[in-house]
Amino acid sequence: MRKYILKRLLQSVVILVFVAFIIYVLMRCLPTSYLEQVARAKSQQPGSKSFEEWMAQLSATYGMDKGIIPGFLSWCGRAIRGDFGDSWKWTVPVTQKFAESVWISFIMGAISFFFEIIIAIPLGVIAATKQYTKTDYTITIVALACFSLPTFFFASLLKLLFCVKLGWFDLGGLIGRHYEQLSTFGKFLDRANHLVLPIVTLVVISIGSLMRYTRTNMLEVLNADYIRTARAKGLPENKVIYHHAFRNTLIPLVTMLGGSLPGLFAGALITETLYSIPGIGFVSYQSMVTGDIPFSMFYLVFMAILTLLGNLISDILYAVVDPRVRIA
Amino acid sequence: MADNTEKNQGTEEMLENVLEKEASAQGAADEYSLNDDRRVKTLSPTALVVKRFLRNRVAVTGLIILAFMFVFSFVGGIVSPYREDQLFYRTDSQNKQWGAIMENKELRYIAEQDSDFPSVARAKFVLALKGDGNTFESQGVTYRYEEEGPDLYVLYVDGQDAPVAVATYDNVSSSTGNEKLPFPFQYAILKAAANEKTSFEYDGKTYAIDEAGTVMDGTAEVAYASRYTVQAIMKDVFLTREFKEQLIEAVEADQKEFSFTDEEGTTADYILKYDASTSSWQVMQSASTRVFDTYSAPSSKHWLGTDRNGMDMLTRLMYGGRVSLYIGFIVVFIETFIGVILGGISGYCGGWVDNLIMRIVDVFYCIPSMPIIIILGATMDAMRVDPQIRMLYLMLLLGFLGWAGIARLVRGQILSLREQEFMTAAEATGIRASRRIFRHLIPNVIPQLIVTMTMSLGSTIITEATLSFLGLGVKFPFASWGNIINDVNDTYVLTNYWFIWIPAGICLLATVLAFNLVGDGLRDAFDPKMNR
Numbered sequence: 001m002r003k004y005i006l007k008r009l010l011q012s013v014v015i016l017v018f019v020a021f022i023i024y025v026l027m028r029c030l031p032t033s034y035l036e037q038v039a040r041a042k043s044q045q046p047g048s049k050s051f052e053e054w055m056a057q058l059s060a061t062y063g064m065d066k067g068i069i070p071g072f073l074s075w076c077g078r079a080i081r082g083d084f085g086d087s088w089k090w091t092v093p094v095t096q097k098f099a100e101s102v103w104i105s106f107i108m109g110a111i112s113f114f115f116e117i118i119i120a121i122p123l124g125v126i127a128a129t130k131q132y133t134k135t136d137y138t139i140t141i142v143a144l145a146c147f148s149l150p151t152f153f154f155a156s157l158l159k160l161l162f163c164v165k166l167g168w169f170d171l172g173g174l175i176g177r178h179y180e181q182l183s184t185f186g187k188f189l190d191r192a193n194h195l196v197l198p199i200v201t202l203v204v205i206s207i208g209s210l211m212r213y214t215r216t217n218m219l220e221v222l223n224a225d226y227i228r229t230a231r232a233k234g235l236p237e238n239k240v241i242y243h244h245a246f247r248n249t250l251i252p253l254v255t256m257l258g259g260s261l262p263g264l265f266a267g268a269l270i271t272e273t274l275y276s277i278p279g280i281g282f283v284s285y286q287s288m289v290t291g292d293i294p295f296s297m298f299y300l301v302f303m304a305i306l307t308l309l310g311n312l313i314s315d316i317l318y319a320v321v322d323p324r325v326r327i328a
Numbered sequence: 329m330a331d332n333t334e335k336n337q338g339t340e341e342m343l344e345n346v347l348e349k350e351a352s353a354q355g356a357a358d359e360y361s362l363n364d365d366r367r368v369k370t371l372s373p374t375a376l377v378v379k380r381f382l383r384n385r386v387a388v389t390g391l392i393i394l395a396f397m398f399v400f401s402f403v404g405g406i407v408s409p410y411r412e413d414q415l416f417y418r419t420d421s422q423n424k425q426w427g428a429i430m431e432n433k434e435l436r437y438i439a440e441q442d443s444d445f446p447s448v449a450r451a452k453f454v455l456a457l458k459g460d461g462n463t464f465e466s467q468g469v470t471y472r473y474e475e476e477g478p479d480l481y482v483l484y485v486d487g488q489d490a491p492v493a494v495a496t497y498d499n500v501s502s503s504t505g506n507e508k509l510p511f512p513f514q515y516a517i518l519k520a521a522a523n524e525k526t527s528f529e530y531d532g533k534t535y536a537i538d539e540a541g542t543v544m545d546g547t548a549e550v551a552y553a554s555r556y557t558v559q560a561i562m563k564d565v566f567l568t569r570e571f572k573e574q575l576i577e578a579v580e581a582d583q584k585e586f587s588f589t590d591e592e593g594t595t596a597d598y599i600l601k602y603d604a605s606t607s608s609w610q611v612m613q614s615a616s617t618r619v620f621d622t623y624s625a626p627s628s629k630h631w632l633g634t635d636r637n638g639m640d641m642l643t644r645l646m647y648g649g650r651v652s653l654y655i656g657f658i659v660v661f662i663e664t665f666i667g668v669i670l671g672g673i674s675g676y677c678g679g680w681v682d683n684l685i686m687r688i689v690d691v692f693y694c695i696p697s698m699p700i701i702i703i704l705g706a707t708m709d710a711m712r713v714d715p716q717i718r719m720l721y722l723m724l725l726l727g728f729l730g731w732a733g734i735a736r737l738v739r740g741q742i743l744s745l746r747e748q749e750f751m752t753a754a755e756a757t758g759i760r761a762s763r764r765i766f767r768h769l770i771p772n773v774i775p776q777l778i779v780t781m782t783m784s785l786g787s788t789i790i791t792e793a794t795l796s797f798l799g800l801g802v803k804f805p806f807a808s809w810g811n812i813i814n815d816v817n818d819t820y821v822l823t824n825y826w827f828i829w830i831p832a833g834i835c836l837l838a839t840v841l842a843f844n845l846v847g848d849g850l851r852d853a854f855d856p857k858m859n860r
Contacts, residue, residue: 019691022695144844145841148786148843148844150790150793150833150837151794153837156813288703304695307694307696
């Protein structure tokens with residue numbers, strides 16, 4: 001087992017280096033519009049150096065004057081030591097901005113993950129046990145509809161209904177207008193209030209695939225021989241489903257959910273942007289749109305790490321949860 | 329679903345009846361033995377799949393929605409009387425700043441050139457007016473003034489006979505255009521007007537002048553003197569005497585509005601507004617102007633109203649659907665093309681080739697595609713890439729970043745199929761490797777592939793719409809369902825113009841849902857273990 005994990009980790013590192021290299025090349029190929037913009041703004045200040053001088057200084061500061069391979073190597077060297085450079089847009093170290101914004105994303109992600117599980121899994125189980133009934137069709141269609149719902153359209157509908165017509169929530173942002181005058185508990189409530197709609201959006205958008213996944217796996221288990229045996233023994237149907245079938249369905253479920261744990265840190269790019277929640281998704285969206293290379297570079301690599309980590313966790317869990325699986 | 333099964337049973341009964349009838353009809357001619365193959369109706373695998381698919385009512389609903397969407401997008405654009413980028417106008421009455429009118433309450437100076445009587449001298453003159461004597465000095469020049477009529481002062485440089493400037497409350501304007509009249513002529517007019525003469529001479533000609541200050545050269549009006557200054561906002565507008573007189577009348581009568589009919593017979597309404605800070609009247613012309621028919625509500629002419637640019641919403645929706653579907657299909661085609669080739673090679677060859685390709689797949693699987701497309705979209709924004717080329721790049725990019733999943737699927741399928749007996753049999757017959765792959769392996773992957781492709785069509789359309797919504801995908805003037813909804817970013821549109829974004833959202837949702845329903849139905853239909 002340890003050998004397997006070690007092997008997978010090494011493999012992941014190699015893949016990560018390649019991914020980082022591709023992203024780095026891509027970033028370097030972009031027209032460095034932001035640098036030029038900064039250099040132009042600085043050179044127009046009275047008594048300043050010329051545009052070319054600023055440009056040269058800025059490229060040297062940000063390591064843009066080296067060739068692609070040496071540049072990448074030096075980037076890697078610094079990245080390993082946790083130094084991802086200074087963000088151009090936020091004018092603070094990338095890691096500092098990341099640390100500021102990641103927690104709100106994580107809280108949002110964790111809460112919606114929780115709701116997703118407690119809503120989707122029971123519904124999936126019900127749909128599977130009542131296959132080809134009206135309940136099953138309703139659940140399946142609702143699941144597919146959630147799955148097909150474009151985030152931005154759903155968010156706009158929610159905004160129209162709850163923010164404009166009913167006036168329950170603000171249209172966007174994390175804190176309200178009177179945030180500073182509130183007590184500590186009031187501040188907490190204010191933040192919670194602003195997170196309701198983003199979390200609802202996230203839950204509804206992601207519920208569909210988990211529901212279908214549960215249903216498919218549950219159906220597979222229900223068709224297995226040991227379920228027929230359990231029924232033949234004369235066990236009550238409830239016991240068959242919740243003791244024998246559901247426990248076996250948990251194997252793929254835990255594997256998948258475990259694999260999606262690192263994704264909680266990834267932030268919801270679209271949802272956060274739509275509701276202007278200053279989480280990692282919105283922050284990096286703004287960085288990417290303004291051409292902030294250090295931050296975008298960091299974010300993309302971070303995302304790749306999360307994906308790799310997710311795959312690794314789900315593969316390991318697969319072996320841990322299911323005693324029948326032995327990894328050589 | 330109960331009635332569905334009943335109906336199915338019904339059709340099955342009918343089928344059985346028909347079969348029985350056929351059998352009895354044939355039975356008369358020749359009786360088949362019980363184990364004769366001809367007694368059994370055989371269906372090809374495809375026909376079985378179709379039959380199973382059609383029995384799934386949900387999937388058929390999806391198919392109907394899809395068919396409707398295709399007709400809507402591809403035929404609708406042809407049927408629609410409007411073009412995708414046709415602009416519509418409406419006439420709207422707008423108040424435009426037209427001019428200003430001011431009553432002179434301060435002395436105005438008329439000189440050949442402003443430098444002839446500079447402002448320092450003007451100030452000195454005002455002081456001198458209040459004091460005694462009729463001379464004053466400014467910047468080393470001594471001036472002399474004479475009162476030649478009520479409120480009419482003529483200024484001379486001391487010792488010269490020709491006046492340098494005239495100070496008065498009236499001003500003289502030409503009746504024929506905006507040109508400035510020569511200073512001596514203005515002086516002559518003002519002198520005549522101030523002394524209430526009926527005629528005067530200038531440059532050897534005799535002019536008549538009336539009480540209102542109109543100067544006539546025989547029968548033609550050449551100029552007039554007035555206490556009001558009327559100016560048009562636009563330089564090229566010439567205000568006629570008549571207009572000015574009416575305006576002044578209206579101002580004196582303290583009217584808020586007045587209308588004026590010019591020589592050509594067009595009547596325009598004007599609104600007068602007193603501005604205390606400049607003590608002048610602002611004149612606004614309320615003219616009907618042609619403006620873009622933006623955000624007009626649904627009507628018989630525009631069933632879903634018009635959008636931000638004054639384009640017909642329904643037509644935009646049709647063309648938008650076309651773009652969304654095109655992009656979906658092309659992207660999925662690219663994905664499948666790369667995925668099948670690489671996955672096929674990987675699965676069939678095995679060994680180091682498989683290993684290499686799978687690591688490439690791993691790398692592509694890890695690349696976060698959405699952020700990359702956002703970055704490239706922003707870059708294309710900065711570089712002002714042509715919208716059409718941009719659309720092409722978008723498709724290539726989405727396709728190139730999305731093939732990893734399909735490659736994995738194909739490889740997995742081929743790996744398991746390769747070990748089956750029919751492949752051993754195919755090998756034993758000694759046919760070529762390429763034929764083995766394309767005749768025997770790939771067709772067995774196709775069912776899975778079709779399901780995945782249908783599903784990924786839906787998700788590609790969502791991705792494209794999301795990008796267009798963010799303003800980084802399909803760009804104006806092309807419509808796509810995503811960039812139609814983009815208007816929602818303006819809260820006013822979100823609140824007041826539902827017809828702009830809700831129909832596009834519903835189209836999007838319906839199409840993607842239909843693709844997923846059909847994909848789901850196909851998956852069930854392809855599955856031979858399905859016991860329905």
